[in-house]
Amino acid sequence: MTDSVQALMSEVKAKNPSEPEFHQAVEEVAESLVVVLDRHPEYRSAKVLERIIEPERVVMFRVPWVDDRGDIQINRGFRIEMNSAIGPYKGGLRFHPSVNLGILKFLAFEQVFKNSLTTLPMGGGKGGSDFDPKGKSDNEVMRFCQSFMTELFRHIGPNTDIPAGDIGVGGREIGFLFGQYKRIANEFTGVLTGKGIQWGGSRIRSEATGYGAVYFAANMLETRGETFDGKTCLVSGSGNVAQFATEKLNELGAKVVTLSDSGGHIYDPEGIDSKKLRWVMELKNKRRGRIKEYADAFSSATFTPSDPADESNELWSHKADCAFPCATENEINGQDAENLLNGSVYVISEGANMPSMPDAVELFIDKKVLFGPGKAANAGGVAVSGLEMAQNSMRYSWTREEVDTRLKMIMKDIHTATVEAAERFGTKGNYVNGANIAGFLKVADAMLDQGAV
Secondary structure, three states, X not given: OOHHHHHHHHHHHHHOOOOHHHHHHHXXXXXXXXXXXXXXXXXXXXXXXXXHHOOOEEEEEEEXXXXXXXXXXXXXXXXXXXXXXXXXEEEEEEEOOOOOHHHHHHHHHHHHHHHHHOOOXXXXXXXXXXXXXXXXXXXXXXXXXXXXXXXXXXXXXXXXXXXXXXXXXXXXXXXXXXXXXXXXXXXXOXXXXXXXXXXXXXXXXXXXXXXXXXXXXXXXXXXXXXXXXXXXXXXXXXXXXXXXXXXXXXXXXXXXXXXXXXOEEEEOOOOOOHHHHHHHHHHHHHOOOOOHHHHHHOOOOEEEEOOOOOOOOHHHHOOOOEEEOOOXXXXXXXXXXXXXXXXXXXXXXXXXXXXXXXXXXXXXXXXXXXXXXXXXXXXXXXXXXXHHHHHHHHOOOXXXXXXXXXXXXXXXXXXXXXXXXXXXXXXXXOHHHHHHHHXXXXXXXXXXXXXXO
């Protein structure tokens, strides 16, 4: 770590104590930008990076709601409006017990660079609550969402801040949130993305993050003259991103052999084909069951329960060509990274946000594997959210083929910008540096143009 990065991180940690995920995200970006700041001292003198690190606005509020027993429950709600230099704040809402200020600041910080990479005019933000939708009835989820939006609505708008879904916030939750916004604001507008097709949503939105991670990996493979045909892939998670990454990998001729949830992972050497994937979607999206049930339904599969005491996740020990971490942040540590490489994996495309810990990232870069960091590889979701915003503005809906074509083009453009930025600043082939630099430059130039704001 250089002296300048060390000084910056000391200040960040002092001002933002007990927020390790935020520190991790800032340090990675700061290390990538040393060469940029040395070559362009105007960014350093204007303290552009320091301003990007500091949120423009942090909103925290109480969310009271009544459960089915008639008891009052209280959760905490957040919205981090990080940076609006290139457009209104854009980023998801996460409902999960792990949600806290530090995690949302890390996600909002990453979102600034991710949104910049999409080439669309979107700033960065993130929000959510420590509410857990698991095990709640539809009526309980509705009452929580209505209470949450009753406070959030005053801070968002189609030209101010446009939230979307994230972990724990799918079509059901977006519907309840949008209904309450419409009721309070007395307007039908594109204030949320991820809406239903019949009321302002975009086709491919649900699929976009998973599809995009696969498209980005396909672009990486293309640099070596390869395709997905015949490749074996490891996928973690079993939610939206993992499901649609698996679907697209199947379409492109690959074989997915793993999926997981917080209880453990399944390994199916025969592959999770389209029929089995439909079963998983029914399990997770409708019955809201656990992935271990897959092993009971399909004799070719085995289930391995997770153990918090384990130093590594056995999912990443299976032999394969490609890996798609699609579960959550920091799910791949240094030992997992070694296991991946020992298992012949040479393509990693992050469907989740920051799923690889710093020692894992360092190993991937050192071994020169094709490593697509989350802010580039999983930008497909927010890219199609941007396309949904455009369709809402026009009061028009594009076909599935039109949206998918635009998504492919955006992911190709992100890959190109990432590769070119890495090469321009002397780190050819380093997708981490390339994504951080390319995302930073657009935001930094806009901030210089707009003065000390």
